[in-house]
Amino acid sequence: MSASRFDPKPGEPYARCSEDGCGFVADTKEQMSEHSSSTMKPTGQTSGVTASGHSYRVENPSREDAIWREVMREADDALESAVQEFVDSVYRLHSREGVSLDELTVAVKSVAPSSEWSEAWAEYIADEDEDDDDEDETDTGDGLGPQLHQDTALFGTEAVSA
Ligand SMILES: [Zn+2]
Numbered sequence: 001m002s003a004s005r006f007d008p009k010p011g012e013p014y015a016r017c018s019e020d021g022c023g024f025v026a027d028t029k030e031q032m033s034e035h036s037s038s039t040m041k042p043t044g045q046t047s048g049v050t051a052s053g054h055s056y057r058v059e060n061p062s063r064e065d066a067i068w069r070e071v072m073r074e075a076d077d078a079l080e081s082a083v084q085e086f087v088d089s090v091y092r093l094h095s096r097e098g099v100s101l102d103e104l105t106v107a108v109k110s111v112a113p114s115s116e117w118s119e120a121w122a123e124y125i126a127d128e129d130e131d132d133d134d135e136d137e138t139d140t141g142d143g144l145g146p147q148l149h150q151d152t153a154l155f156g157t158e159a160v161s162a
Contacts, residue, residue, distance in 0.1 A: 006066040012059070019054040029065075032056055036158035053158040083117055087124040101125050 008014070015032045017024035019039070026032035036053035043049055061069065090108060093099040105121065112118040 006063050006070070008060050008062055008066070014060050014062070015056045015058045017054045017056045022054055024054070024056075026056070029062060032058075033158060040158060040160070049159045049161055051160040079116070083120045086117060087121050090121065091124065091128070 013025045014028050015026045017026075017032075017035060022039075024035050026035060036056060038053070040051050040053040042051050058065065090104055094101055094104055105118075105125070108121045109118050112121070
């Protein structure tokens with residue numbers, strides 16, 4: 001197998017700590033993870049994230065991470081198109097067949113495979129309310145896939161959840 005864009009650049013560090021004044025540079029993922037957990041401090045929260053270490057930015061991802069990121073991008077794109085197609089089709093039940101938006105919203109909430117779908121629907125009808133027939137094709141739906149991004153490994157921090 002020849003070198004590809006997924007391979008890490010040889011001789012370059014894996015990640016840098018992004019904590020002000022820290023300056024820690026890690027050659028490997030393990031070193032970064034160790035630094036992050038050794039700097040773990042309580043966040044003061046009693047639920048959710050209760051402690052977190054220094055956060056960092058991955059500058060030279062491992063092959064595994066780079067492939068993961070690319071596949072994640074494909075998944076995001078596919079999901080975004082699917083969600084868009086879904087809300088367009090559902091909206092047609094309102095615009096062409098007169099089903100009320102409230103009725104559709106109830107159904108969307110119970111059918112949607114994840115919150116992204118119903119959030120996209122809510123955004124869509126909010127936009128339609130504002131300016132009725134403005135087809136905004138460039139709006140690719142910010143905020144789609146927040147859950148997918150949580151563990152992106154390119155911006156990381158060790159965290160402990162309650
Ligand atoms: Zn640090």
